[in-house]
Amino acid sequence: PYPAYSRLREADPVQEHPLGFWILSRYEDAAEALRAGLSVDEGRIRTGPLAEVRDRLRSQDQGTLTLSMLDRDPPDHTRLRSLVSRVFTPRRIAALEPEIARLVDGYLDEIEEAGRADLVTSLAFPLPFAVISRMLGTDPAEHAAIRDMSGTLVRALEPVFEEEVLDAIDRARAGLDAVARELIARKRAEPADDLLSALIAAEEDGDVLSDDELAAQVVLLYVAGHETTVNLIAGGTVALLRNPGQLALLRAHPELGANAVEELLRYDSPVQQTRRVTVEPYAVGGRVIPPDSFVSVVLASANRDESFWGPDADRLRLDRPDARRHLSFGGGPHFCLGAHLARLEGRVALTRLTSRFPGLALDGEVTWNGRINLRGPATVPITTG
């Protein structure tokens, strides 16, 4: 039940952290900060431990960190996001459902044959990874290396200060950047029926993006496309197995699937927090955050705030009427561009897994990935019963 978040909301909802950032933990404050369109341009901040780590990570930047839409303010953000949105449409995503169902059934066949499995390596990770890899059209021979580099790159979202980790992140970023550039060159020469080819066609159609910018969006889509959804599918399964009454409800009412995904996203936020930067004095919760401050918006805490959700905020309720108001996808101008895809993958995976194996159960200890931000299970041993 996230006791540390609960204490923060209660005692110090707008906390000034000694490491030089502010923490917003209440729902209303977090939602408002996201809506308000605070800056995401961390380069504005010159001093302090977070700025030092940032500078260290950016020293050899190929553009991948600073040119992705996630790190841009308008007008760049608007230009980058509108181009990607033109190809990443709800219709294109919805059309993927049969293929996603086929993929899921294939993974479940293998789980059934073995009788027991680690859900992370047998379903939760491979599904989103396969889907985004196909959308971008990468070469399967490169997948193992991409998976490893991506896993290293996302450590930049955690509080890391060790030199060797920062070096590894630098190398992973350069590696992914090279993959993206090679891919773009290949798709330019030989367009195919995939998202990246469509993105290049849209780009050539008039919205001018530099090659650096295009590569940065490809890396963002690749990484954001799977490092988060894995937590939804694995964490969602754990939450269901630990709440048998709710699992029974989902089995009896498969039409609850879409709302169940929203509630599972609320219950355990795959991305625990996101960061903003103040440009002007920012008044929130009776305090004023000075300009040029880092602000941590704790989505996972907002999602459990009793003053918004009511006294049962810590309970999993798949039929919660307003579950969709969770902040797991963020809010405002940077609201998750992949939300349709994540919802679809989550719904198809979780409903098919739970309906196919009536005896599904945990088969040992769940271990967690030890991440503070992209928090989720590392291993989920299951048996099909």
Ligand code: HEM
């Ligand atoms: C942005 C969460 C899946 C692509 C975001 C943000 C959050 C988030 C919280 C906003 C960050 C901020 O405001 O600072 C999630 C979760 C997912 C998920 C919890 C799965 C359960 C995906 C997928 C894709 C994707 C599958 C794409 C294939 C993006 C992109 C942005 C974004 C491109 C940047 C949007 C912008 O800056 O305008 N996501 N995401 N996400 N997400 Fe997701």
